[in-house]
Amino acid sequence: MSTPDAAPTRSKVPHTLILLFAMNVLALLLAWTLPQGAFERETLESGRQQVVAGTYAPLEDAGRPSLWALFMAIPRGFEAAQDIIFFLFIIGGTFGILRETGAIDALIGYTLKVFAGRPLLLIGGTIALFAFGSSTIGMAEEYIPFVPVLLALCIGLGFDAVTAVGILTIGYGVGYGAAMFNPFTVLIAQNVAELEPTSGWEFRAVLGVAMVLVGIHHVWSYARRVQASPEASLVADVEPDESWRVKPFEGLRATDLFAFALVMATVVLIVWGIQQHHWYVLEMSAIFLGLGVVLAIVARVHWDEAARAFCVGAAELTTTALLIGFARSILILLEEGQVIDTIIYAVAQPLQATGSVVAAVGMLFFQSLCNLFVPSGSGQAFVTMPIMAPLGDLVGVERQVAVLAYQLGDGLTNILVPTNAVLIGILTMAKIPYERWLRFIVPFMLKAWLVGSIALATAVWIGYS
Secondary structure (H helix, E strand, C coil): CCCCCCCCCCCCCCCHHHHHHHHHHHHHHHHHHCCCEECCEEECCCCCEEECCCCCEECCCCCCCCHHHHHHHHHHHHHHCHHHHHHHHHHHHHHHHHHHHCHHHHHHHHHHHHHCCCHHHHHHHHHHHHHHHHHHHCCCHHHHHHHHHHHHHHHHCCCCHHHHHHHHHHHHHHHHHCCCCCCCCHHHHHHHCCCCCCCCHHHHHHHHHHHHHHHHHHHHHHHHHHHHCHHHCCCCCCCCCHHHCCCCCCCCCHHHHHHHHHHHHHHHHHHHHHHHHCCCHHHHHHHHHHHHHHHHHHCCCCHHHHHHHHHHHHHCCHHHHHHHHHHHHHHHHHHHCCCHHHHHHHHHHHHHHCCHHHHHHHHHHHHHHHHHHCCCHHHHHHHHHHHHHHHHHHHCCCHHHHHHHHHHHHHHHCCCCCCCHHHHHHHHHCCCCHHHHHHHHHHHHHHHHHHHHHHHHHHHHHCCC
């Protein structure tokens, strides 16, 4: 799971860290030049603040961030994203111990033996599985532990790292975009829009199936090209990490099976905790740390070796942690400059002058743009839905359609925007430069936006509510 310290020498595109710093500079320029303004907000019973539609007003004599703020924002970004950063370190350490047991190599060897002649089943099944997890219980960060396993599987089948990451991210992006019950997006947005919780899930389920099929076709088409001609890979010049390579399969031991039973039990426990007790990154970090300790005991790994493996696994994600901090600092600069509400207000205003179908599709692209600046799904729901829901009332768009436009705009672009810390972390773990990822994911995004636009137009025509 080691990460590159620099972009491949053949690429003339700057390192991802440089690109993110440039985006920080751009955010500062926007904070200096855009009009400052804000919506009024009210505090809900839950303690969250909700934007009050129709209350946007310019801010007079509001301070602008200084040049010094550019450099202060980066350590503040690390502070704001510390839960995900330390979660990744613990995930890396735990997988270091799991690798040390030899169980991961054994399971990968067995899986390759089973799927060697059925790669389409591997790609299609895992995309559908990831999509289902995101659609129902909002899984995203929880998929990070599967990155090294998918990398090894895909490399072993003659594919590449882009195929592996495509399987995971398209699955969770589609799952969020057409989510049936996602508590972090659907339920919050429907609550803000004063709709019955989980209502309209049947339409979203059908849309989700269609999007999954589009995703499978996109990944499978790319994977076949790479398998037939390895030089067609977008990362053909990037040497795969040694930890991705599959060792000769020598059979599964009882301890291997028990180790992965523990991993699966941990995932089930986390899913239960999220559903029943609203666990998040802190609790998941504690569970994975405990898993590492139990794995070392079960596999009889010497404590010194377990500690060394944990440190190596965590250290491999240092670059990932740096990129996450830089990505989070972009939003901090925009917030300090008090221009986020200005951006939202400016983009939302033109929708009032369009017809219902155009307005619904326009909402999709507004939410897609908004996700660049507000990458939190739940945060975006509280910021934009108080505007989009009443706006829909004015232009003849049902509030359920407005919620769907929000879902599609937020969920799909999670796998595109560089402000999404989870995406940046996964790409760095897989050694995929961001500009190479764009070459793979933009064609899928165009297909997904087209399907989403057709779905929204259909929803308007049938009176989806």
